[in-house]
Amino acid sequence: MTPALTGFATGFSLILAIGAQNAFVLRQGLLQSHVFWLCLFCAASDAVLITAGVAGFGALVEALPALPLVMSLGGAAFLTVYGITRLVAAWRGGEAMEIAGRDHSLMRTLAIAAAFTWANPHVYLDTLGLIGAVSTQYADWSARIVFGAGAVTASFVFFFGLGYGARLLAPLMRSARAWQVLDLVIGLTMLAIAWSLVAGVL
Template structure:
């Protein structure tokens, strides 16, 4: 029981922080566009990384010292571009399609989600690093994997709650001004995270 509780709340607390991936899931949830596919992709990606971390795969990062730099630069570049897109959308204010509930097609949406997920170095730190490290407090065997499964369940719980819970905000997202504020806020989050990735490299 202790392993399950520790695994669930460790993972949930790490995912809870507002980040680029969460902001994208929230936006898709507000649009009610490809919500199931987006949430499933995020949760399964986390499951793969958590399983790898619990299995002791975190040593991969230590074995490839160049990986954090490559991931930081690639992730920062993507966040800067996507943040600029959100700022431009907020500036132009053309939300006719958004207010009609239209979004990008499924494949581009999944590709964008994949970039937010796999180009974010913090994902690896949280899953391969921190979750993997906490899992070492349990003996190899059933207890350790109970910890991992509970952590994976936390990821599924969070992303589906965020994606489908976003529709509760639907009534207040019926104006161009509100969408402008949301996109501007997302742009700020993207650029702040990009700055956080780049700053240690300067």
């Protein structure tokens, strides 16, 4: 497999699992709210981190042993708060549908996306750690750059596909019950990720 295809497959497989960031993009896609800028922000953030990982930035973690602990606890706290808000919305039922229809400002949407992206230790593990580690199999820098470009392309394809593809589910999300189920799933996902972060450092 060529470096480009290896990079694409590696990046796509790592980002495919539904996580906090992906759940947020899915929800905004269903609302059709700031989809382009949100997808661009998430993909561009991944591009920066993947580039840093391929360039060897992972050495920073080795230089600062306490960094994973700080990142994990901070990320867990944020995910717990957001997860609880979604569970509350699911419990309220009818109000959840009303809240879902409200359009947050672009800046608030990007701020939430930034927290999900830059305060999530899993993002650093996948981009700086795993993708960076896989890239070391290429001794030639030109091949390593092509590998990184493939991984970056995977992020753009995934986020824009998720954001705009969510519209296909829009007809199913017209009822308050559907939003309750979605908020319940998202809330439980956030709490599960938060727990895994804490359990991983204890």
